[in-house]
Amino acid sequence: MTYEEAEEYINSIPRFAKEKSASGLRQILDRFGNPQDSFSYIHVAGTNGKGSVCAFLDSMLRRAGRRTGLFTSPHLVTTAERMKVDGEMISRGEFTEIFLQLKEVVEERMGEGFSHPTYFEWLYIMAMIWFGRRGIEYGVIETGLGGRLDATNVIRRPAVTVITSISLDHTQILGDTIEKIAAEKAGILKKGVPAVCDASRPEALAVIREAAARLGCPLFEVYPRHIKNILNKGEEIDFSLTDSYNLHYGIKLHTSAVYQVMNSTLAIKTMQVLQAADPRLKDDDGQLIAEGIAGTVWPARFQQLLPGIYVDGAHNPDGARALARTVNESLAGCDIWLLFAAAADKDYKDMIAQLCKIERLRAVIVTQIRGSRCAGTRGAAALFRDHLDIPVQEQADIRQALLTGSSAARGRGALVCAGSLYLAGSIMDVLGDERR
Numbered sequence: 001m002t003y004e005e006a007e008e009y010i011n012s013i014p015r016f017a018k019e020k021s022a023s024g025l026r027q028i029l030d031r032f033g034n035p036q037d038s039f040s041y042i043h044v045a046g047t048n049g050k051g052s053v054c055a056f057l058d059s060m061l062r063r064a065g066r067r068t069g070l071f072t073s074p075h076l077v078t079t080a081e082r083m084k085v086d087g088e089m090i091s092r093g094e095f096t097e098i099f100l101q102l103k104e105v106v107e108e109r110m111g112e113g114f115s116h117p118t119y120f121e122w123l124y125i126m127a128m129i130w131f132g133r134r135g136i137e138y139g140v141i142e143t144g145l146g147g148r149l150d151a152t153n154v155i156r157r158p159a160v161t162v163i164t165s166i167s168l169d170h171t172q173i174l175g176d177t178i179e180k181i182a183a184e185k186a187g188i189l190k191k192g193v194p195a196v197c198d199a200s201r202p203e204a205l206a207v208i209r210e211a212a213a214r215l216g217c218p219l220f221e222v223y224p225r226h227i228k229n230i231l232n233k234g235e236e237i238d239f240s241l242t243d244s245y246n247l248h249y250g251i252k253l254h255t256s257a258v259y260q261v262m263n264s265t266l267a268i269k270t271m272q273v274l275q276a277a278d279p280r281l282k283d284d285d286g287q288l289i290a291e292g293i294a295g296t297v298w299p300a301r302f303q304q305l306l307p308g309i310y311v312d313g314a315h316n317p318d319g320a321r322a323l324a325r326t327v328n329e330s331l332a333g334c335d336i337w338l339l340f341a342a343a344a345d346k347d348y349k350d351m352i353a354q355l356c357k358i359e360r361l362r363a364v365i366v367t368q369i370r371g372s373r374c375a376g377t378r379g380a381a382a383l384f385r386d387h388l389d390i391p392v393q394e395q396a397d398i399r400q401a402l403l404t405g406s407s408a409a410r411g412r413g414a415l416v417c418a419g420s421l422y423l424a425g426s427i428m429d430v431l432g433d434e435r436r
Contacts, residue, residue, distance in 0.1 A: 003092035035132025046164025056267030060292030069131035076425030148187020167318035257302035300424035320354035335413030367401035
């Protein structure tokens with residue numbers, strides 16, 4: 001079997017199951033020696049920013065000389081991106097080998113009447129098997145959807161749990177209020193295990209505090225007031241932190257995405273919690289933390305792919321709000337063309353309302369992502385026209401839409417592509433084809 005055939009099989013697996021069985025997942029992992037228990041497990045949930053927090057943590061841990069595994073989702077171009085060891089994604093050969101071993105176990109179990117793992121469960125199991133075989137010391141694990149019922153929550157005792165910003169997303173599954181969604185995310189907290197959280201939203205914080213108190217979890221709350229002296233230089237951001245121990249950190253981010261300031265701060269607080277438990281991570285002068293943050297590369301977060309062409313994975317209203325703020329600060333005075341596409345199950349009405357707050361927006365091109373989750377162009381285009389008195393075009397083909405937008409913006413401003421990580425991945429794929 002080839003890598004492409006394995007990927008095709010995985011893509012055919014249903015994303016969701018009518019019933020989830022943590023015991024079934026554990027039984028499969030038990031067949032492979034419970035690799036998820038062989039390393040220090042850092043568990044990260046949240047609505048926005050969890051992938052970025054994972055990337056910052058992975059970079060700092062590698063800077064400390066630790067062997068790391070990173071499991072994130074979704075991928076941008078290829079499925080193998082979802083699992084990395086020491087910053088390198090799994091090879092196609094290893095991916096296919098582990099896929100076949102898992103497939104054999106699953107088929108045997110199905111013959112005994114057990115159900116097939118979901119798409120996300122399958123990839124999670126593969127990542128845990130690979131991490132165990134590669135002998136990682138720390139695994140930075142991002143939840144898929146929610147937390148309480150997520151496949152990644154099979155772990156019984158992580159080293160630390162992290163909850164990033166919480167907003168309304170996947171409301172049909174997680175609940176239609178911030179409090180309900182926060183309760184699902186707080187489902188990753190474990191008895192006595194320290195937790196770090198974004199304390200920006202009071203209604204979410206109250207739920208997380210209650211869960212932490214019930215479980216006896218030391219809770220470290222990160223507030224915007226902890227962040228000082230933010231200086232956005234366009235291609236990088238400088239800021240400073242003062243923590244509860246009165247230690248001062250000067251931090252540099254190699255990005256112009258202002259929302260990464262809070263994400264990196266959450267990662268820094270988490271790293272401090274880990275340092276308190278592991279002498280090998282000690283960093284008395286803060287250099288390890290500063291270098292780890294500065295060295296983090298996390299694609300599709302207001303990333304400039306070519307001069308004047310940016311992609312961002314904003315895929316819900318809060319993400320769109322953060323992107324609009326970033327564009328207005330980082331590209332102040334620049335004319336903007338927007339290339340937009342969203343998944344059909346997203347609240348793109350409110351996303352569009354936030355993106356329309358981008359200043360100096362000159363035109364919008366609405367396209368559609370590939371696959372069964374795509375939203376057609378007509379509805380989104382109509383919403384943009386309701387908000388804006390500027391040209392709004394519809395172009396279903398992503399390659400042609402990119403050509404239209406980049407040609408219009410060239411020499412006159414910037415093209416910003418947003419609305420879905422799947423769109424970002426498609427744009428990166430198209431531009432990669434053109435470079436090859």
